[in-house]
Amino acid sequence: MSVAERIREKLNAALSPETLEVKDESHLHAGHAGARPGGESHFRLRVVAAAFEGKTRVARQRLVNAALKDELAGPVHALAMATLTPSEAAAE
Amino acid sequence: MNANAAHDAIKAKVDANDVMLFMKGTPQFPQCGFSAAVVQILDYLGVEFGSENVLADDAIRQGVKEFSDWPTIPQLYVKGEFVGGCDIIKEMFEKGELRPFLEEKGVALATA
Numbered sequence: 001m002s003v004a005e006r007i008r009e010k011l012n013a014a015l016s017p018e019t020l021e022v023k024d025e026s027h028l029h030a031g032h033a034g035a036r037p038g039g040e041s042h043f044r045l046r047v048v049a050a051a052f053e054g055k056t057r058v059a060r061q062r063l064v065n066a067a068l069k070d071e072l073a074g075p076v077h078a079l080a081m082a083t084l085t086p087s088e089a090a091a092e
Numbered sequence: 093m094n095a096n097a098a099h100d101a102i103k104a105k106v107d108a109n110d111v112m113l114f115m116k117g118t119p120q121f122p123q124c125g126f127s128a129a130v131v132q133i134l135d136y137l138g139v140e141f142g143s144e145n146v147l148a149d150d151a152i153r154q155g156v157k158e159f160s161d162w163p164t165i166p167q168l169y170v171k172g173e174f175v176g177g178c179d180i181i182k183e184m185f186e187k188g189e190l191r192p193f194l195e196e197k198g199v200a201l202a203t204a
Binding site: 029057058061062065069072073078079080081082 | 125126161162163164174175176177178179180183184
């Protein structure tokens, strides 16, 4: 399973997001420290989940980071993310 | 530096600087786009801040991740409180929340 697929699977299990976008941006960091041949080191997420309701930005990102603990300790060098509640996403 | 010494060094930095940024590289020569983005925002707001290059010391680099249970760098602290990493600082800035937040915390800003 690719790293992107594992990210998707773990976030689906942890947060049941309404929308989940997982973008591999490793090509933007080619040659940079932490980049690996084959990519899958730098990701950008957009997660829309009711689980974020009433939570601070830090708390929301902590939920995502906790779900991806193994990936962050391993192949994932950088993880950028937008964490939105369904109503925030609708207002965008 | 061992883990305890790193924790103490991080705590001392956070306590000594109203605004403290743990980053990769230095404000003059950031070595990571995410760190560079936070420096740019702080400079734009005219905030004076302390910084620590985590690439210079692996114990600090690992320690700061444990310090706030936050796995990524950069990390911004204001008056001893962990505020967030690049995404959060960028979002607060873009939504116009960062300046009032810093003002409320009593951080000196260049007047716009």
